Ligand SMILES: NC(=O)c1ccc[n+]([C@@H]2O[C@H](COP(=O)([O-])OP(=O)(O)OC[C@H]3O[C@@H](n4cnc5c(N)ncnc54)[C@H](O)[C@@H]3O)[C@@H](O)[C@H]2O)c1
């Protein structure tokens with residue numbers, strides 16, 4: 001059986017701590033240890049400090065590897081003083097997985113700006129930070145739910161910068177990392193990929209942009225000739241209805257919202273963010289810190305739970 005999951009606190013002013021507490025109380029889907037400051041857990045949480053992630057705790061009790069953060073958490077009000085602790089929890093989780101004491105990292109939501117303001121966090125998000133902690137691994141972000149898997153080829157950059165960032169090299173790396181991960185972690189021997197175009201109507205034959213003609217379509221043809229099941233560039237507005245989704249196993253999209261709007265529309269509760277290409281398993285819920293409902297007991301734990309289930313299943317498949 002794999003080692004426990006390492007679950008990070010996330011921004012303690014967000015819904016991360018309350019989700020972890022709820023899931024432990026109601027029965028976690030896998031052995032887990034929470035890395036955070038116990039002061040940030042909701043009042044009445046049954047928790048037990050452990051020295052070793054493998055240390056058993058009674059059912060319904062949250063196992064905690066305590067980290068002392070600089071400040072108490074005020075739900076809904078991010079505090080830059082807690083940025084260092086939030087980052088340290090992620091680093092500790094990765095160290096535990098790299099040491100073999102945990103089998104996967106499940107990250108609760110962070111607020112990128114709060115980390116930048118509070119600790120000079122130099123990364124756009126977890127994905128890039130985890131790649132850095134993994135020694136500069138080439139990674140992609142996938143959002144997955146039972147009905148759909150999507151990969152945004154460009155992630156947390158301004159829309160105005162997307163065309164310049166979209167290069168044949170980036171697209172090739174995204175295609176190859178996604179294809180390999182679908183084989184390794186999702187059990188698909190011959191994965192089928194579909195690529196969205198960048199422009200409306202996939203460029204309309206060049207009338208609405210040339211990225212499709214100049215490099216997206218030629219790249220797809222190259223992979224087709226090499227034997228990969230890959231189609232596109234497809235008009236993004238007609239590739240996410242049920243019949244279209246049945247024709248592929250993952251959709252690669254050219255920018256963040258082109259990928260994330262459909263999956264969070266289809267299954268916000270069941271969507272999971274999984275980082276492909278890391279030397280260890282990492283998942284995260286598909287939502288953020290939800291400051292508007294933090295601390296009020298309104299947050300749905302489903303996506304966090306789904307992230308734990310996917311991490312555990314991937315860890316099992318890799319043992
Ligand atoms: N995995 C991550 O670390 C992650 C993911 C997405 C966004 N973020 C960050 O979170 C912050 C806020 O982002 P946002 O406002 O765009 O998105 P958000 O997901 O935090 O919130 C969007 C809306 O969805 C609701 N919502 C979110 N999760 C919910 C849940 N579990 N149950 C019920 N309702 C829920 C919120 O209340 C809010 O109304 C930003 O800093 C963003 O970068 C982090």
Ligand SMILES: N[C@H](C(=O)O)[C@H](O)COP(=O)(O)O
Pocket residue numbers: 124125126127128260273284285286287
């Ligand atoms: N783009 C992600 C989403 O909307 O779910 C989110 O910002 C998380 O990104 P990181 O895992 O890189 O923090």
